[in-house]
Amino acid sequence: MGDIALFLPEIGQTALILAFIMAVFQVVVPLVGVGAGRLWLMGYARPFAVGQALFLVISLVMLTLAFLQDDFTVAYVAANSNSLLPVPYKISAVWGAHEGSLLLWVTMLGLWSVAVALLSRSLPLDMVARVLAIMGMVSVGFILFTLETSNPFARTLPTPPVDGADLNPLLQDFGLIVHPPTLYMGYVGLSVAFAFALAALMSGRLDAAWARWSRPWTTAAWIFLTVGIALGSWWAYYELGWGGWWFWDPVENASLMPWLVATALLHSLAVTEKRGMFKSWTVLLAIFAFSLSLLGTFLVRSGVLTSVHAFASDPERGVFILALLGICVGGSLLLYAFKAPTVASVGRYELLSREMFLLLNNLLLVVMALAVLTGTLYPLVYDFMGLGKLSVGAAWFNTMFVPLTVALVALMGVGAATRWKSDSASRLVKLLAIAAVAAVVFAVVATLVGHGDLNGKVLLGLSIAFWLILATLADIWKKSRGELSRIPKLGMSYLGMVLAHVGVAVSIIGVTLVANYSIDKSVRMSPGETATLGPYTFEFTQAGTIEGPNYVSQATRFNVTRDGEFVALLTPEKRRYNARGSIMTEAAIDVSLFRDVYVSMGESLDDGAWGMRLQVKPFMRWVWLGAIFMALGGLLATLDKRYRRRSKN
Amino acid sequence: MNRILLFVPLVIFLLMGLVFWIGLGKEDKTSLPSPLIGKAFPEFQLGVVEDGRTLTTEDLKGAPVLVNVWATWCPTCKAEHAFLNELAAGGIRIIGINYKDDVAKAQDWLAAFGNPYVYNLSDPDGKLGLELGVYGAPETFLVDSQGIIRDKHIGDLNPQVWARLKPRFEGMK
Numbered sequence: 001m002g003d004i005a006l007f008l009p010e011i012g013q014t015a016l017i018l019a020f021i022m023a024v025f026q027v028v029v030p031l032v033g034v035g036a037g038r039l040w041l042m043g044y045a046r047p048f049a050v051g052q053a054l055f056l057v058i059s060l061v062m063l064t065l066a067f068l069q070d071d072f073t074v075a076y077v078a079a080n081s082n083s084l085l086p087v088p089y090k091i092s093a094v095w096g097a098h099e100g101s102l103l104l105w106v107t108m109l110g111l112w113s114v115a116v117a118l119l120s121r122s123l124p125l126d127m128v129a130r131v132l133a134i135m136g137m138v139s140v141g142f143i144l145f146t147l148e149t150s151n152p153f154a155r156t157l158p159t160p161p162v163d164g165a166d167l168n169p170l171l172q173d174f175g176l177i178v179h180p181p182t183l184y185m186g187y188v189g190l191s192v193a194f195a196f197a198l199a200a201l202m203s204g205r206l207d208a209a210w211a212r213w214s215r216p217w218t219t220a221a222w223i224f225l226t227v228g229i230a231l232g233s234w235w236a237y238y239e240l241g242w243g244g245w246w247f248w249d250p251v252e253n254a255s256l257m258p259w260l261v262a263t264a265l266l267h268s269l270a271v272t273e274k275r276g277m278f279k280s281w282t283v284l285l286a287i288f289a290f291s292l293s294l295l296g297t298f299l300v301r302s303g304v305l306t307s308v309h310a311f312a313s314d315p316e317r318g319v320f321i322l323a324l325l326g327i328c329v330g331g332s333l334l335l336y337a338f339k340a341p342t343v344a345s346v347g348r349y350e351l352l353s354r355e356m357f358l359l360l361n362n363l364l365l366v367v368m369a370l371a372v373l374t375g376t377l378y379p380l381v382y383d384f385m386g387l388g389k390l391s392v393g394a395a396w397f398n399t400m401f402v403p404l405t406v407a408l409v410a411l412m413g414v415g416a417a418t419r420w421k422s423d424s425a426s427r428l429v430k431l432l433a434i435a436a437v438a439a440v441v442f443a444v445v446a447t448l449v450g451h452g453d454l455n456g457k458v459l460l461g462l463s464i465a466f467w468l469i470l471a472t473l474a475d476i477w478k479k480s481r482g483e484l485s486r487i488p489k490l491g492m493s494y495l496g497m498v499l500a501h502v503g504v505a506v507s508i509i510g511v512t513l514v515a516n517y518s519i520d521k522s523v524r525m526s527p528g529e530t531a532t533l534g535p536y537t538f539e540f541t542q543a544g545t546i547e548g549p550n551y552v553s554q555a556t557r558f559n560v561t562r563d564g565e566f567v568a569l570l571t572p573e574k575r576r577y578n579a580r581g582s583i584m585t586e587a588a589i590d591v592s593l594f595r596d597v598y599v600s601m602g603e604s605l606d607d608g609a610w611g612m613r614l615q616v617k618p619f620m621r622w623v624w625l626g627a628i629f630m631a632l633g634g635l636l637a638t639l640d641k642r643y644r645r646r647s648k649n
Numbered sequence: 650m651n652r653i654l655l656f657v658p659l660v661i662f663l664l665m666g667l668v669f670w671i672g673l674g675k676e677d678k679t680s681l682p683s684p685l686i687g688k689a690f691p692e693f694q695l696g697v698v699e700d701g702r703t704l705t706t707e708d709l710k711g712a713p714v715l716v717n718v719w720a721t722w723c724p725t726c727k728a729e730h731a732f733l734n735e736l737a738a739g740g741i742r743i744i745g746i747n748y749k750d751d752v753a754k755a756q757d758w759l760a761a762f763g764n765p766y767v768y769n770l771s772d773p774d775g776k777l778g779l780e781l782g783v784y785g786a787p788e789t790f791l792v793d794s795q796g797i798i799r800d801k802h803i804g805d806l807n808p809q810v811w812a813r814l815k816p817r818f819e820g821m822k
Contacts, residue, residue: 170728244722247722280655284658287658291662322666322669322670325666326666329662330659330662330663330666333658333659333662334659336655336658336659337652337655337656337658337659338655340655342651342652342655377665394722522757522758522760522761523761524760574731582728582732582807582808583731583732584728585727602761602762602763603730603731603734603761603762603763604763605763611760611761611762611763612761613761
């Protein structure tokens with residue numbers, strides 16, 4: 001390592017301080033401009049946003065270089081890397097713990113600000129100035145937090161360790177290279193919707209134009225959240241070695257809450273844009289969505305939700321977090337209380353109208369988010385009330401979620417086909433009755449043919465999924481008047497909605513089948529033995545050792561067959577990571593669209609035998625495939641022409 | 650709409666903030682990780698996962714022991730299990746509390762991943778866990794031969810944590 005290299009973290013630190021100064025200017029100058037009505041001052045919002053982002057990127061690059069060069073004089077590198085760590089994981093280790101992930105978070109905020117600065121040419125300048133100033137405020141808080149309590153560039157000098165403690169082995173995986181940044185992009189992206197909402201409140205211009213501006217940004221953030229959550233679930237599935245894909249643990253809940261509220265916000269924005277209604281409600285959702293993102297990022301990282309102890313270990317950090325949350329959420333709610341319009345919206349709608357269905361959608365989604373929030377915070381509140389300590393298990397969340405989801409999806413099918421303002425019941429019945437009947441018939445047939453018996457839960461899950469798909473198809477059929485060539489003309493927004501709704505159905509099919517029809521077995525096996533599970537035969541062909549870059553693993557090989565036909569050769573491993581001595585299970589999975597065959601190693605028993613866990617999980621991929629559909633649907637919707645039209649002001 | 654109503658979200662938020670604030674302050678004052686430290690292990694009478702016999706607090710006494718709270722639904726427990734096996738192989742006496750779990754699943758788990766426990770107490774409704782102030786699995790208690798809780802660790806046991814707890818465990822009588 002050269003002498004210059006030793007200096008790089010100082011550059012990173014300096015860049016972070018400069019970014020902070022830029023962020024302060026990004027707040028003050030445009031707001032002074034707005035207050036004094038000076039366009040030239042407002043015009044500075046964009047260059048300051050670009051400058052801030054530039055310094056943040058430099059800072060992040062410097063931290064990455066410190067990892068790549070094994071600069072163990074940097075405490076954060078020493079705690080989260082090791083000279084033997086493979087290069088891709090040295091990069092992902094940058095956001096492997098608290099300090100670095102905060103830096104990544106602010107850098108992304110900087111990049112979103114630049115995106116707003118560059119893509120806002122159609123917006124009035126005073127609006128751009130306000131939006132960027134608000135994003136700058138968030139930035140100021142976060143950079144200050146990073147510098148004050150969580151500096152990733154702090155040194156271990158004068159006695160740096162010879163080698164690093166290594167990255168937590170759980171995190172040494174492709175899924176973890178991509179999952180946190182994607183999720184963070186979603187969290188941070190919601191700050192744009194938040195900034196737009198506050199800017200509209202400040203200017204008193206809560207109108208359809210505001211909704212149209214913030215819609216594509218909200219959708220973009222929502223896409224990242226959707227993909228991020230799906231990636232997290234996929235990662236947990238194969239890396240934790242237990243075959244579960246959702247654990248309702250606080251970390252997951254923290255990402256689910258903003259997603260639920262952001263989904264409600266997307267739909268509420270639709271009403272505000274098309275009909276100029278639900279304005280106060282939409283603003284409130286925008287504030288909540290971002291507040292929950294903050295809660296997600298912060299409280300999980302600082303551990304208040306999982307265990308109060310991680311919080312207490314650094315009370316300074318806890319107090320700072322609370323203060324930041326208080327200023328950000330409290331400040332915006334105070335602004336809301338004083339500035340939100342009290343005049344009832346001029347638009348009218350009847351009981352049977354799209355507005356009504358979207359209102360119900362919003363209510364259900366918010367109730368779901370509240371259910372998650374309650375389940376997550378309940379142990380904390382329970383303790384606070386002096387009632388003792390307890391934990392809320394998956395059973396509680398499932399009891400809450402299943403009926404709410406059924407209701408939501410049942411309404412989705414009708415809602416999307418219903419007209420604005422008012423619609424006639426007889427028209428809807430004519431359009432959708434066949435879909436409803438066919439959905440149930442298909443579900444019965446699919447359950448009988450596929451599994452040979454009628455399971456009530458499966459029947460319910462498949463019925464609502466099929467209902468959603470068929471109702472959506474019926475609506476397309478009606479709108480395109482039965483001509484395929486007309487479908488592209490229905491508009492990107494509409495097609496995006498269709499795809500996202502079908503995605504919801506696909507995920508529900510996956511969740512239903514994998515939850516009810518998964519089979520598994522734990523067996524003791526020696527090399528040469530076979531075990532059967534369902535139609536599959538697992539032959540334990542050999543056991544051996546594999547030497548990895550920073551681990552040694554004991555591996556076994558399995559030949560999986562079905563009715564004598566070869567299916568897959570699977571090699572599950574059990575790795576012992578050298579630096580920490582911790583042991584990780586690497587499951588081996590044969591993936592296909594209709595089932596996953598999953599083999600993971602348990603404990604080494606005597607005489608070379610192993611405890612093995614074998615699982616067959618039908619339709620597992622559909623859970624994530626649905627999320628991909630939803631994300632692609634969102635992408636289509638953001639590409640709609642009307643968002644690129646210039647507004648006249 | 651009434652403007653007063655628009656203050657409702659703010660008020661709710663402030664109340665929540667207050668709870669956090671007090672929670673934070675409260676935690677700062679307690680330097681000990683659990684009020685149970687130095688106290689006797691709570692009374693219990695529970696079935697054993699492996700063979701169904703019933704044991705009580707008296708059976709815990711006699712020698713220092715690690716009491717490990719775990720469950721098959723807990724991914725972190727899975728991550729720490731291999732290390733528990735190592736500890737048991739090294740002669741450490743570990744007793745499990747199978748917390749809010751299903752006995753059949755727990756038996757499967759022990760068959761598949763090995764059984765580092767002398768025995769496992771089945772605590773299906775989490776009553777003993779509640780008395781122990783269990784936040785979430787896994788948690789591990791250091792209990793001496795008199796049945797007094799000497800220390801507690803929340804989260805997985807791993808070589809680093811053990812390096813800290815080992816002297817305490819070995820110093821216990």
